[in-house]
Amino acid sequence: MEALLCREIGDPTVPLSSSSPIVLSHSHPVPELNSPTSVRVRVWATSVNFANYLQLLGQYQEKPSLPFVPGSDYSGVVESVGERVSRFRIGDKVCSLAAYGSFAEMIVADEKDLFLVPNGCDLVAAAALPVAFGTSHMALVHRAQLKAGQVLLVLGAAGGVGLSAVQIGKICGAIVIAVARGNEKVELLQSMGVDHVVDSNTENVIENVKQFLKNRRLTGVDVLYDPVGGKAMKDSMKLLKWGAKILVIGFASGEVPVIPANIALVKNWTIHGLYWGSYKIHDPRVLEDSLKELLSWLSKGLITIHISHSYRLSEANLAFAAIKDRKAIGKVMVVMETNTQPMSKF
Incomplete structure (x- = not known):
């Protein structure tokens, strides 16, 4: 079968060749059912x-042994099942999250790790759901317990997790403020019903948000959702009210910010680190409940998946380049060659 193979740590955006860090293998072994409850x-x-x-660059907290097939959240169709599998049948549409291995034509998972995709849900959208929306749902609903009427500030709001955060914030009834770069991203966020959008390319984020809060007679931000880090996080702390909650999602800026403990003490801030994937090990039931609710929302049209870039497996380097160059608005996807689904490649 075809699979994307990482042979060495390096830049995954260079053209695929015999000397590139990642290569397209046309004869990778088909994964075998390794237990009675496994599903291919x-x-x-x-x-x-x-x-x-980041993982392919060697900069992520999880570092698989080389060589390995990268990839995490995916969707697909059940191809074969172990003798004790009871929840799924051949032909079922499913989605899941793997530690690695989804950049391939086939993958094996235990049935307890798979989720049935509801009828009517697009399989590409289902593949885009687990990490981005799972992260935001866990952060906002489970950790921050975001409530109606509270003010939510989302940094990096046009990325995969950012767009999911603003949608979930609206479902929770929050007043959502979104920060993004560029007119195209701003217009998309406005079309999604975000209460206030700031273009960080052309506007002073802090002064702009302060004016919005003043106009709405609001005293500050209740929940800060931050996948960016760096200066954006440091500046945004000026907007937080007493008792605010900070959700540390990631550091797309490349800089890990320092949150002054003395200010957190005086302001009674709560700081939540959110590494969503670790729930699979430490509290899988919460993760399962979260994904089930998200799939229900997707089937009902309460959330939408915005996919700006789609590529074939043979174009994986271009997909990583879209991430590296901050071209993505929402999700970047790899759709397998064997599918007949029309592509919208950029």
């Missing part, structure tokens, strides 16, 4: 996340 899935689509990009 023919992959339909898989997400390209910032974490995948």
Whole structure:
């Protein structure tokens, strides 16, 4: 089968060749059912996340042994099942999250790790759901317990997790303020019903948000959702009210910010670190409940997946380049060659 193979740590955006860090293998072994409850899935689509990009650079907290097939959240169709599998049948549409391995035509998972995709849900959208929306749902609903009427500030709001955060914030009834770069991203966020959008390319974020809060007679931000880090996080702390909650999602800026403990003490801030994937090990039931609710929302049209870039497996380097160059608005996806689904490649 075809699979994307990482042979050495390096830049995954260089053209695929015999000497590139990642190569397209046309004869990778088909994964075998390794237990009575395992399921082999023919992959339909898989997400390209910032974490995948960092992992290939050797900059992510999880470092698989080389060589390995990268990839995390995916969707597909059940191709074969172990003798004790009871929840799934051949032909079922499913989605899941793997530690690695989804950049391939087939992947094997235990049935307890798979989720049935509801009828009517697009499989590419289902593949885009787990990491981005799972992260935001866990952060906002489970950790911050975001409530109606509270003010939510989302940094990096046009990225995969950012767009999911603003949608979930609106579902929770929050007043959502979004920060993004560029007119195209601002217009998309406005079309999604965000209460206030700031273009950080042309506007002073802090002064702009302060004016919005003043106009709405609001005293400050209740929840800060930050996948960016760096200066954006440091500046945004000026907007937080007493008792605010800070959600540390990631550091797309490349800089890990320092949150002054003395100010957190005086302001009674709560700081939540959110490494979503670790729930699979430490509290899988919460993760399962979260994904089930998200799939229900997707089937009902309460959330939408915005995919700006789609590529074939043979174009994976271009997918990683879209992540590296901050071209993505929402999700970047890899859709397998064997699918007949029309592509919208950029």
